[in-house]
Amino acid sequence: DIQLTQSPSFLSASVGDRVTITCRASQGISSYLAWYQQKPGKAPKLLIYAASTLQSGVPSRFSGSGSGTEFTLTISSLQPEDFATYYCQQLNSYPRFTFGPGTKVDIK
Amino acid sequence: EVQLVESGGGLVKPGGSLRLSCAASGFTFSSYSMNWVRQAPGKGLEWVSSISSSSSYIYYADSVKGRFTISRDNAKNSLYLQMNSLRAEDTAVYYCARVVATMVRGVINYYFDYWGQGTLVTVSS
Numbered sequence: 001d002i003q004l005t006q007s008p009s010f011l012s013a014s015v016g017d018r019v020t021i022t023c024r025a026s027q028g029i030s031s032y033l034a035w036y037q038q039k040p041g042k043a044p045k046l047l048i049y050a051a052s053t054l055q056s057g058v059p060s061r062f063s064g065s066g067s068g069t070e071f072t073l074t075i076s077s078l079q080p081e082d083f084a085t086y087y088c089q090q091l092n093s094y095p096r097f098t099f100g101p102g103t104k105v106d107i108k
Numbered sequence: 109e110v111q112l113v114e115s116g117g118g119l120v121k122p123g124g125s126l127r128l129s130c131a132a133s134g135f136t137f138s139s140y141s142m143n144w145v146r147q148a149p150g151k152g153l154e155w156v157s158s159i160s161s162s163s164s165y166i167y168y169a170d171s172v173k174g175r176f177t178i179s180r181d182n183a184k185n186s187l188y189l190q191m192n193s194l195r196a197e198d199t200a201v202y203y204c205a206r207v208v209a210t211m212v213r214g215v216i217n218y219y220f221d222y223w224g225q226g227t228l229v230t231v232s233s
Contacts, residue, residue, distance in 0.1 A: 030215075031212075031213075031215075031217070032217060032218070034219045034220070036153075036220075038153075042225075043203055043223035043224060043225055043226055044153065044203075044220075044223055045223075046219055046220060046221050049210075049212070049217055049218075049219035050212040050213070050215075050217040050219075053212055053217075055219075055221070087152065087153055089153075089219075089220070091217065091218040091219065094218065095141070095143070095158035095165075095167050095207075095218075096155060096167065096169070097143075097155050097158075097218070097220075098155060099145075099152055099153040099154070099155065100152070101152050102152045102153075
């Protein structure tokens with residue numbers, strides 16, 4: 001099974017900061033990676049798929065990059081509504097689409 | 109507007125059973141594969157099960173294989189998860205999610221674009 005790790009697991013940042021989250025896969029997954037945002041008590045929300053394609057309606061301050069085993073989610077200028085937990089998901093091994101452990105972004 | 113609404117969660121004793129439902133609306137349900145994903149309290153997301161649009165292909169996580177059964181009724185626009193032999197570690201919020209398959213840069217990519225609000229299953233004596 002493909003395992004995903006995320007770093008950091010927790011980060012504290014201020015409004016306006018540039019934030020980068022890394023997701024690493026235990027084996028190459030090409031660009032079969034998605035990113036989700038989850039706020040407390042809510043369902044996950046799709047941000048990015050195919051490693052770098054922004055989902056419709058998602059603000060352009062979110063971007064994704066990477067391929068193979070290393071991927072990044074970047075928030076160019078953190079906004080108050082961006083404080084949440086972010087998960088990566090591999091979609092290479094259909095249909096066992098495993099998730100990373102999550103990165104919680106908190107207010108500094 | 110696409111909507112997925114789960115129901116059927118609750119408190120059940122270890123060894124008991126529960127059936128979750130997910131009512132879909134706002135899209136052609138019979139055209140999409142569907143999944144169940146769960147999240148234990150304070151933990152991350154865990155893929156549970158997947159069913160193809162016509163129910164021809166069904167898959168389970170090892171943690172639930174042999175105990176859970178996924179099904180769907182396209183005439184009723186509904187997805188189900190029958191959970192038997194429940195354990196304390198099955199305690200979680202259960203989400204249904206729609207899978208999209210789309211071409212990106214010449215390659216089919218998948219992603220979960222719509223999720224329900226979740227239903228809480230608590231397994232405790």
